[in-house]
Amino acid sequence: MSTGNSSRSRTPGALAPLLRITAFTAPGQAVVVRLDGEAAPDRRRRLDAALSRMVALRPARLVVDLAGLAYCDTTSLDALLGARAAAQAADVELLLASPTAQARRLLESTGPEELFTIRDSVLAALGDTPAGTG
Template sequence: MSPRYGTRFADTGATATLLRITTTTGSGAARIVHLNGQVDQDQRLRLESALERAVADRPPRLVVDLAGLGFCDSTGLNALLKTRIAARAAGLPLVLAAPTSQTRRLLEITGADEVFTIYDSVRAALADTAAHTE
């Protein structure tokens, strides 16, 4: 049985974290959505709902922090692309920050890295936000 179903790892005794979503406000009132754990079909509704709420709040900029993602499949990619369309319709800049190697590879092989603005860190995304508002 895979960790996705809550199986305990024999070597650590820890249960895998499926997906934890937290939201914070950064410099310039940018909204940061932090994703930690795994994004797959089982987590789709939670992820889409969190991203929809973030767009609906209309912050000056939306940053999706991918640093904590251990796994992201096409479900996560589709949620990000759907959010990009909604953000664009709302006139809201959406950027991705700190993708893990697996997530970066997913973005690259699908060509999604060509449609998103991607920063190496949340700090870099926020610094760029500050530079554009001064």
Template sequence: MIIMVSIRETAPDRLQHLTPQLRATTTVVDGQAVIVRLDGEVDLEDRQPLQQALARVMQTRPPQLIVDLTGLAFCHSVCLNALLTARRRAKAAGVEMVLAAPPPQTRRVLEITGTDQVFTICSSVRTALADTYAASRQTG
């Protein structure tokens, strides 16, 4: 089965250097999802800018927020706390939040802490989008 999804990149200012070591890129997909790709490291000073960036996305109330972890080089308790806070806010706003493509060390942190049971985790952004597309076809 082939799924075609058109991706509309948002304005270039959607590439944000949250801190010197963390960058976030936001992409809107057919009004069905917003993808926030994280590149770099999340450390103590990055927690608040990351939480604020994710909160801004949730204010638009997309049906789904996909946090693409592909480019995340380092994630520990501070990163995990920011993601858990975002999940709580997403749930309160009625937004489905998915973590996509966590690197092995991030996946390990999720497993050790048991939060892999709390988050919806997909192996790739493509898988998360396909799941969103399939769900919208069933309900629409």
């Protein structure tokens, strides 16, 4: 899955970096969703839809890779919280991987950091033993 958006950024006349959403299946029944570019408010619907599709696949583990995220705000955070709730309801373990400094500050300053399992890399997230199996 790969999608893009050429919406304009907050700077008049400048194109915002695309929000590119890619997903792949990793060994061990895990799906990794990578976010690249800006997860700006006008891209929330696409982000929600992509995360919902991945949760609907019901992998044992869903890893959201934030390493390429150039910008995110509370709208993006709401999308992640919605995906977390849907994942819990579907018995899918959701982890965040490689948050950028900006994403980590957002998580820390708004409180949801404690609600997510966060790993420094996708490899670390994939290497974790799923809850209840260790």
